Amino acid sequence: MPKSLVRDAKRRLPLAQLLSVLTLSVSASFLGGGASAQDQGEMVKSHGYSFYxxxxxxxxxxxxxxVNPDAPKGGEISISTLGTFDSMNPYSRKGRGGVLSTMMYESLLGEGVGNESAPADxxxxxxCLLCETVEYPVGKDWVIFRMRPEAKFSNGDPVTAHDIAFSHNLLLDQGLKSYxxxxxxxxxxVEVIDDHTVKFYFTEGISRRSLIDQVGFVPAWSKKWYEETGARLDESRLExxxxxxxxxxxxxDVNRRIVYKRNPDYWGRDLPFNVGRNNFDRIRVEYFGDENSAFEAFKSGEYTFRNESNSKQWATAYEFPKVKDGxxxxxxxxxxxxxxxxGIVFNLGREILQDKQVREAVALAFNFEWxxxxxxxxxxxxxxSFTQDTPLMATGLPEGAELAFLQELGDVVAPEMLSEEVRLPHTxxxxxxxxRRNARAASKLLDAAGWAVGDDGKRRNAAGEPLRLTFLLNSSGSATLAAVVENFMSNLESLGIEAVLEKVxxxxxxxxxRDRDYDMVYDAYAPFLGTGTGLSQRYGSEAASYSLFNPAGLASPMVDAIIEASLLAETREEEEAAMMALDRxxxxxxxxxxxxxNDVYWTAYYDQYGxxxxxxxxxxGYLDFxxxxxxxxxxxRAAGVLR
Structure with a gap:
C-alpha cells in the first residue's frame, strides 16, 4: 500500500486521486511555467502535475x-499516541505499524511530513521531488518521470528508476489486494528506460484520472535492500x-517510543520543495496505554505538543499552572x-443491518444535541455531508448541472433522489x-421491519430471534468517546434492542x-474534493467485501455509476456536479x-515552537513546517519547566 493510502484523508484522500481531464490547449502559463503542448508536439513537460x-x-x-524560508534547524518536537505497535512496516495487514513509519520514504512527486499535503496552500x-520533470502526451497514454541523479537513500545508495519500478511491482505482488x-x-x-528515467503505461479506453498521480506517489524502496535481505512487504517486522x-x-522501543532523526546528509535539503520544511532535528513519539496517562505526561513535560481531540479536556483541563504561567x-x-x-458505521454485511429501516431506527437513538x-x-x-462546508456539499433538491448529471445515469438512480431533498441527520x-419523539419514530420503523416488542420489552423477529447489535470499541481510546457510545447503547436498550458494547x-x-467483526464501529471514510479511481476503493462495490477503506462494505450500483461517470467529466464544473451527486x-x-x-485545530504546546x-x-504542519x-x-529549561 503506497504512502498515499496511509496519509490522513484531508486533501489527497489517501490516494492523491482527485484530478480531472487535461484539454488539448495547454499553455505555458496554464502549466505554471512548463512548456506548452504545442511546443512539445502535443506533449506536456512540467515540474509538477495537476490533471487540469x-x-x-x-x-x-x-x-x-x-513557509518561513529562514526557519532555524534544530531541536526536538515530541508527540503522543495511544495503544501499541509491533511493526515498523505499515504497508502490511499483519501487525500494528508504528506511528509515522512511512515518513522515511519519498516518492517521485513530493508530500509533507506525516503524510500531510505539500504544498499545503x-x-x-x-x-516533483525525486523527479525533475514529468512528461506525458496530452492523451495521457503514458508518463515519463526523469529523476534527479543526486537523490540517494540514507545508506548512500542512489535512488534509481530501477528502485521505482521495483517498488511499483512490489506493491502489486505483496501489497493490499484491493489496491x-x-x-x-x-x-x-512499467519500463526502465535508463537509470534515471522510468515510464508507466496506462490501459487504453479508461479514464485518465488518478493515473499519473497514482504512480507519482508510489514510495521509493531500495531494490537492493529487499533482494539482499529477502524481506517482504506483507510481513510484520521492526527492521x-x-x-x-x-x-x-x-x-x-516497542510499545514505548519511536524516535526519528533528521538525516544530516539528506540529499534534498536545499531543493525549493524543502526550503523552510523538515526543521526539527528529532521527532519523538511516546506511546501510552490510555488518554489520561498521556495527558498527565504532557503536563509533566514528557512530550511537548498535543493536537487535542477530546472536547472535555480542551474545555476543562488546560488550566494547569504551566498554562497560566505562559x-x-x-x-x-x-x-x-x-x-x-x-461516525457510527453500520456493517452492511450483517443481514439485520441490510434493512434500511433498521438502520434508520438505530440512528434515531443517537442524540447529537444532548x-x-x-x-x-x-x-x-x-x-x-461527506463534503461538509465545501461547494461540493449537496443541498435541497438536485438542480442545474447536478440534476442533469443524475438524470443522464437513468434508472440506476433511486427515484426519490430526484424528487426529495437531500438526507439530513435527525434533530x-x-x-x-x-x-421521546425520536424513540416513537424508531419504534414504528422497527415494528414495520418485523421486529416486534415482546412482553419482556425485547424485540424479536417472527422466528423469535432477538434483535442483537454489537458495537466494537477500542478500550485505549478517548473516555469521552466511550461515554458517547455507552449512552447511545443505553438508548438502543430503551428501544428493546439487545445492545452489546465490546471493549477490546x-x-x-x-x-x-480488519476482519470486519462488528455490527457497528466508530470509524471514518475519506472526504473528497474531486473525483478519482480511489473513490471506487473507498465507496465502490468492486472491493466492498474486503477493502480496509470501506468499513461498511458499501456496494451500491448507484454509487458505482456516479463514480464511473464522474471520471469522464471534462471540466471542473462537470466534476463538481458529479461530486455533489456522490455526496447526495x-x-x-x-x-x-x-x-x-470541528473546523479548528485545538493545539497545546510548550512555548518553544514557531x-x-x-x-x-x-x-x-507542526511536523512539517x-x-x-x-x-x-x-x-x-532555566525555569525548570523542561529538562
Missing part, C-alpha cells in the same frame, strides 16, 4: 508561499529498509480541509438523553476491524450515523 494543468507555483519557485497540485487489483487494471506496464527522505529512524501555549488554528466523515451539550461542552458542530432535544484492547481492535447518493445510502466535526503567521488551508526556537526553549 493549473499549477500555482512556476518552475523557478524558490519556496512555498506559507493549494488543492490537487503535485510537484493491487485496482492498479493492475489501469497500469499494465526497515533505507529511505531517501529527510528523516530516518534513530531508536525504536509556559504552555493553547491555540486554535483554522482548519480549511473538509472534515473527515467520521451528547454535544452534556459530554462535549457544546464545542462541536453536527456533520451532515433531537438536548434536555434529555432519550428523545488496541491489538484486538485492529484485528477485528452516499447520504441516501445511509452507511453511517454522522456525528460531529509557525507561519498565515496558516495554509490544508495542513496543520513549524520550527524550534532555541531561545524560548532555553527559558523553559
Amino acid at each position: 494543468g493549473d499549477l500555482s507555483y512556476p518552475a523557478d519557485f524558490k519556496h512555498f508561499n506559507y 493549494v488543492y490537487a497540485e503535485y510537484y 493491487a487489483d485496482a492498479v493492475r487494471k489501469r497500469i499494465p506496464k 526497515i529498509s533505507p529511505g531517501s527522505g529527510a528523516y530516518m529512524v534513530e531508536d525504536v 509556559y504552555v501555549v493553547t491555540e486554535k488554528i483554522a482548519d480549511g480541509s473538509p472534515p473527515t466523515p467520521t 451528547t454535544n451539550e452534556s459530554l462535549q461542552y457544546g464545542l462541536f458542530k453536527q456533520r451532515v 433531537s432535544g438536548a434536555a434529555r438523553l432519550l428523545d 484492547d488496541a491489538s484486538q481492535y485492529t484485528s477485528r476491524e 447518493a452516499l447520504r441516501h445510502e445511509f452507511i453511517m450515523i454522522p456525528v460531529w466535526y 509557525h507561519p503567521e498565515n496558516q495554509p488551508a490544508y495542513a496543520l 513549524w520550527w524550534y526556537d532555541a531561545e524560548k526553549a532555553e527559558k523553559l
Whole structure:
C-alpha cells in the first residue's frame, strides 16, 4: 500500500486521486511555467502535475508561499499516541505499524511530513521531488518521470528508476489486494528506460484520472535492500529498509517510543520543495496505554505538543499552572480541509443491518444535541455531508448541472433522489438523553421491519430471534468517546434492542476491524474534493467485501455509476456536479450515523515552537513546517519547566 493510502484523508484522500481531464490547449502559463503542448508536439513537460494543468507555483519557485524560508534547524518536537505497535512496516495487514513509519520514504512527486499535503496552500497540485520533470502526451497514454541523479537513500545508495519500478511491482505482488487489483487494471506496464528515467503505461479506453498521480506517489524502496535481505512487504517486522527522505529512524522501543532523526546528509535539503520544511532535528513519539496517562505526561513535560481531540479536556483541563504561567501555549488554528466523515458505521454485511429501516431506527437513538451539550461542552458542530462546508456539499433538491448529471445515469438512480431533498441527520432535544419523539419514530420503523416488542420489552423477529447489535470499541481510546457510545447503547436498550458494547484492547481492535467483526464501529471514510479511481476503493462495490477503506462494505450500483461517470467529466464544473451527486447518493445510502466535526485545530504546546503567521488551508504542519526556537526553549529549561 503506497504512502498515499496511509496519509490522513484531508486533501489527497489517501490516494492523491482527485484530478480531472487535461484539454488539448495547454499553455505555458496554464502549466505554471512548463512548456506548452504545442511546443512539445502535443506533449506536456512540467515540474509538477495537476490533471487540469493549473499549477500555482512556476518552475523557478524558490519556496512555498506559507513557509518561513529562514526557519532555524534544530531541536526536538515530541508527540503522543495511544495503544501499541509491533511493526515498523505499515504497508502490511499483519501487525500494528508504528506511528509515522512511512515518513522515511519519498516518492517521485513530493508530500509533507506525516503524510500531510505539500504544498499545503493549494488543492490537487503535485510537484516533483525525486523527479525533475514529468512528461506525458496530452492523451495521457503514458508518463515519463526523469529523476534527479543526486537523490540517494540514507545508506548512500542512489535512488534509481530501477528502485521505482521495483517498488511499483512490489506493491502489486505483496501489497493490499484491493489496491493491487485496482492498479493492475489501469497500469499494465512499467519500463526502465535508463537509470534515471522510468515510464508507466496506462490501459487504453479508461479514464485518465488518478493515473499519473497514482504512480507519482508510489514510495521509493531500495531494490537492493529487499533482494539482499529477502524481506517482504506483507510481513510484520521492526527492521526497515533505507529511505531517501529527510528523516530516518534513530531508536525504536516497542510499545514505548519511536524516535526519528533528521538525516544530516539528506540529499534534498536545499531543493525549493524543502526550503523552510523538515526543521526539527528529532521527532519523538511516546506511546501510552490510555488518554489520561498521556495527558498527565504532557503536563509533566514528557512530550511537548498535543493536537487535542477530546472536547472535555480542551474545555476543562488546560488550566494547569504551566498554562497560566505562559509556559504552555493553547491555540486554535483554522482548519480549511473538509472534515473527515467520521461516525457510527453500520456493517452492511450483517443481514439485520441490510434493512434500511433498521438502520434508520438505530440512528434515531443517537442524540447529537444532548451528547454535544452534556459530554462535549457544546464545542462541536453536527456533520451532515461527506463534503461538509465545501461547494461540493449537496443541498435541497438536485438542480442545474447536478440534476442533469443524475438524470443522464437513468434508472440506476433511486427515484426519490430526484424528487426529495437531500438526507439530513435527525434533530433531537438536548434536555434529555432519550428523545421521546425520536424513540416513537424508531419504534414504528422497527415494528414495520418485523421486529416486534415482546412482553419482556425485547424485540424479536417472527422466528423469535432477538434483535442483537454489537458495537466494537477500542478500550485505549478517548473516555469521552466511550461515554458517547455507552449512552447511545443505553438508548438502543430503551428501544428493546439487545445492545452489546465490546471493549477490546488496541491489538484486538485492529484485528477485528480488519476482519470486519462488528455490527457497528466508530470509524471514518475519506472526504473528497474531486473525483478519482480511489473513490471506487473507498465507496465502490468492486472491493466492498474486503477493502480496509470501506468499513461498511458499501456496494451500491448507484454509487458505482456516479463514480464511473464522474471520471469522464471534462471540466471542473462537470466534476463538481458529479461530486455533489456522490455526496447526495452516499447520504441516501445511509452507511453511517454522522456525528460531529470541528473546523479548528485545538493545539497545546510548550512555548518553544514557531509557525507561519498565515496558516495554509490544508495542513496543520507542526511536523512539517513549524520550527524550534532555541531561545524560548532555553527559558523553559532555566525555569525548570523542561529538562
